[in-house]
Amino acid sequence: MTERDEIIAIANRLRWEVGGNFHDALMESLYKEAGEIARKTMRKKDGEFAFSLDRKIDKIVTNKWTGFPIMFILLALVFWITVQGANYPSELLSGLLVGDLYNFLRTSFISAGVPDWLTGLLVDGGYLAMAWVVSVMLPPMAIFFPLFTLLEDFGYLPRVAFNMDSLFRKVGAHGKQALTMSMGFGCNAAGVVATRIIDSPRERLIAIITNNFSLCNGRWPTQILIATIFIGGLVPAHLAGLVSAGAVVGIAILGIVFSLVTSWFLSKTILKGEASTFNLELPPYRPPRILQTLYTSFIDRTLIVLWRAVVFAFPAGLVIWAISNIQINNVSLADHFINFTDPFAMFVGLNGIILLAYIVAIPANEIVIPTILMLTVTHYGLQLSGVGVEAGVMFEAGSIDLTRQILEAGGWTVLTGINLMLFSLLHNPCSTTLYTIYKETGSWKWTVISALMPIAMGFTVTFLVTQLWMLF
Amino acid sequence: MNKVTANCENCPVHNAGNLIKLGIDMSDYDYVIALAGNPNTGKSTVFNALTGLHQHTGNWPGKTVTRAEGGFEFNGHKYKLVDLPGTYSLLSISTDEEVARNFILFGQPDVTVIVVDATRLERNLNLVLQVFEITDRVVICLNLMDEAERNGIEIDVRTLTKELGVPVVPCVAREKKGIPELLQSIDDVATGKYKCKPRRIKKRDKKLQEAIKVLKFKLNKVFPDLPNSEWVALRLLEGDAEIIRAVKSGEIGKILQPDLTSMKNEFTTAEN
Numbered sequence: 001m002t003e004r005d006e007i008i009a010i011a012n013r014l015r016w017e018v019g020g021n022f023h024d025a026l027m028e029s030l031y032k033e034a035g036e037i038a039r040k041t042m043r044k045k046d047g048e049f050a051f052s053l054d055r056k057i058d059k060i061v062t063n064k065w066t067g068f069p070i071m072f073i074l075l076a077l078v079f080w081i082t083v084q085g086a087n088y089p090s091e092l093l094s095g096l097l098v099g100d101l102y103n104f105l106r107t108s109f110i111s112a113g114v115p116d117w118l119t120g121l122l123v124d125g126g127y128l129a130m131a132w133v134v135s136v137m138l139p140p141m142a143i144f145f146p147l148f149t150l151l152e153d154f155g156y157l158p159r160v161a162f163n164m165d166s167l168f169r170k171v172g173a174h175g176k177q178a179l180t181m182s183m184g185f186g187c188n189a190a191g192v193v194a195t196r197i198i199d200s201p202r203e204r205l206i207a208i209i210t211n212n213f214s215l216c217n218g219r220w221p222t223q224i225l226i227a228t229i230f231i232g233g234l235v236p237a238h239l240a241g242l243v244s245a246g247a248v249v250g251i252a253i254l255g256i257v258f259s260l261v262t263s264w265f266l267s268k269t270i271l272k273g274e275a276s277t278f279n280l281e282l283p284p285y286r287p288p289r290i291l292q293t294l295y296t297s298f299i300d301r302t303l304i305v306l307w308r309a310v311v312f313a314f315p316a317g318l319v320i321w322a323i324s325n326i327q328i329n330n331v332s333l334a335d336h337f338i339n340f341t342d343p344f345a346m347f348v349g350l351n352g353i354i355l356l357a358y359i360v361a362i363p364a365n366e367i368v369i370p371t372i373l374m375l376t377v378t379h380y381g382l383q384l385s386g387v388g389v390e391a392g393v394m395f396e397a398g399s400i401d402l403t404r405q406i407l408e409a410g411g412w413t414v415l416t417g418i419n420l421m422l423f424s425l426l427h428n429p430c431s432t433t434l435y436t437i438y439k440e441t442g443s444w445k446w447t448v449i450s451a452l453m454p455i456a457m458g459f460t461v462t463f464l465v466t467q468l469w470m471l472f
Numbered sequence: 473m474n475k476v477t478a479n480c481e482n483c484p485v486h487n488a489g490n491l492i493k494l495g496i497d498m499s500d501y502d503y504v505i506a507l508a509g510n511p512n513t514g515k516s517t518v519f520n521a522l523t524g525l526h527q528h529t530g531n532w533p534g535k536t537v538t539r540a541e542g543g544f545e546f547n548g549h550k551y552k553l554v555d556l557p558g559t560y561s562l563l564s565i566s567t568d569e570e571v572a573r574n575f576i577l578f579g580q581p582d583v584t585v586i587v588v589d590a591t592r593l594e595r596n597l598n599l600v601l602q603v604f605e606i607t608d609r610v611v612i613c614l615n616l617m618d619e620a621e622r623n624g625i626e627i628d629v630r631t632l633t634k635e636l637g638v639p640v641v642p643c644v645a646r647e648k649k650g651i652p653e654l655l656q657s658i659d660d661v662a663t664g665k666y667k668c669k670p671r672r673i674k675k676r677d678k679k680l681q682e683a684i685k686v687l688k689f690k691l692n693k694v695f696p697d698l699p700n701s702e703w704v705a706l707r708l709l710e711g712d713a714e715i716i717r718a719v720k721s722g723e724i725g726k727i728l729q730p731d732l733t734s735m736k737n738e739f740t741t742a743e744n
């Protein structure tokens with residue numbers, strides 16, 4: 001017997017001698033003592049109960065009938081403000097970065113005698129990808145994040161968790177999963193780390209695997225952009241903002257539904273078990289400090305996410321340019337892939353370019369749209385500027401319709417738009433999130449499941465939508 | 473004239489000018505400060521106020537799940553501040569609470585600052601009394617005083633200080649009210665200028681005392697560097713499966729050196 005085992009043996013023997021209930025006695029005296037001190041030092045003024053206003057608000061926002069509608073309306077309001085507010089700055093940035101600066105760089109490179117391939121690689125590849133990321137991503141992020149942070153500081157998130165708790169318990173998951181899900185709305189990697197607040201390993205795994213169904217920073221702008229172009233375009237202009245916001249809320253809710261269904265499926269099959277109980281504390285409402293929130297959400301979220309996007313965009317741009325220009329049998333690598341996968345992609349209402357973009361964008365969801373745009377431009381021989389390239393389709397960069405024009409030239413329809421929004425919700429997590437999942441679970445098996453399950457679901461759902469669409 | 477200067481130097485408001493926020497620069501620190509408390513009491517807000525960092529804060533319990541670290545300098549002493557996840561009790565089992573528990577127990581901070589929600593004093597005191605069981609050097613940051621006032625709650629800080637036997641500093645961390653006084657108290661306790669006499673709950677029965685003594689002796693022999701062996705002994709008697717496992721495998725000795733860098737990285741990755 002080692003000395004360590006001996007300690008345990010002694011402890012086991014002594015436990016009998018001491019008797020079993022000393023722990024309860026200890027806790028009891030602790031609570032008694034705390035109560036005594038509080039009574040001696042704390043005084044409650046006469047009058048209303050503490051936090052009476054909070055209770056009144058809670059009665060409404062956690063009410064069985066009004067709780068969920070208020071949740072959806074708040075979400076819709078946030079998106080509506082984002083959609084409305086992002087238009088003008090997007091236009092400005094795109095005109096500046098994808099238009100003027102791009103033309104200027106290209107002209108300068110050519111007049112400086114830089115070889116064509118290097119100009120292509122650096123300007124048409126790396127620079128253009130970065131410019132697109134900034135102009136497409138920055139405006140919605142700069143509006144959406146502060147709004148979301150304000151809601152969080154106010155104390156609304158735990159109420160969301162409170163509303164959702166019974167739903168999660170019914171599907172055999174932990175009620176706190178509503179909180180980790182909300183964290184996932186910011187960043188899935190952060191959401192996966194946040195699952196540490198869940199004690200039971202079974203429920204924690206469910207929360208980790210399903211966190212991907214929370215749309216993250218990298219996917220909100222994609223949703224907002226595509227909804228604005230394809231869904232908002234279906235209705236008269238004055239309704240467009242509202243309808244686009246509604247569509248994004250719809251996708252977000254669909255994500256929650258998938259999260260619940262998948263949790264239910266997992267807890268009935270490979271992760272069997274009962275939901276455990278817990279205490280959820282509803283913190284008091286606190287008036288957010290607007291300026292500080294604007295500042296920190298800009299620094300903490302907007303700039304960090306944008307920086308990550310730019311860092312990933314430059315090499316992605318190089319890769320895109322390279323696969324679009326390295327040729328086998330006079331056809332570029334990208335075109336080989338696109339032509340090969342196009343027939344298959346048609347079944348699920350997408351196209352080969354989108355599939356290729358999702359492979360290129362595994363490191364960061366943020367660069368999906370810029371990648372799609374660049375691949376579409378090169379695949380169809382579209383032209384962004386008149387400088388140094390033979391005649392082709394000319395686009396006026398900076399017009400609000402640039403993205404729409406490029407996508408429509410690439411054969412996109414409303415169906416493609418809807419399917420892209422669905423696929424953006426249902427596909428593998430980004431590589432950072434996958435790495436985090438591996439670190440948190442320490443298991444390849446669960447990491448692989450977390451990656452493959454959403455893809456399978458994505459293809460199934462888009463396939464069904466496409467087939468239904470074809471019927472009608 | 474001299475006397476006036478001396479008084480000024482004793483005044484925390486004057487000394488607040490000596491606060492240098494070092495952000496993430498934590499080189500050659502003199503003291504380690506742990507920031508503990510119930511969930512959602514404003515630990516991260518206090519952390520930001522002291523270090524000048526912008527650790528994400530949010531109004532919900534469970535927002536901080538990993539440790540964050542930062543530095544500041546006060547009165548010529550360099551401090552490393554560790555922001556811990558919120559915990560209701562040192563007997564909890566979830567991973568985030570374990571991070572807090574292990575650090576307070578085995579990380580041996582020079583001062584443990586417990587951030588207490590003034591509007592929920594009684595419940596918060598449960599944790600305070602538990603921490604008193606394992607360390608003397610505690611400063612209470614009585615936060616959210618504005619909220620308490622708004623809700624008609626009055627707290628007699630002087631009596632509370634006397635009852636607890638450690639400095640109690642009323643604060644509104646969001647508005648940086650009370651931060652200079654908090655700094656002064658931390659400094660006083662860290663340098664030993666203020667001798668804490670934390671209130672301990674009444675002596676346990678004789679049999680239990682004897683059993684703890686026997687186990688403690690044995691533990692100290694096998695793990696000579698183990699701090700808080702009394703707490704470990706108590707947990708062994710209670711049959712805490714996790715602690716039994718850690719003693720059996722010898723891991724309990726390793727919790728001693730919490731790997732600071734890997735924790736830090738984990739946090740950074742998650743944020744990005």
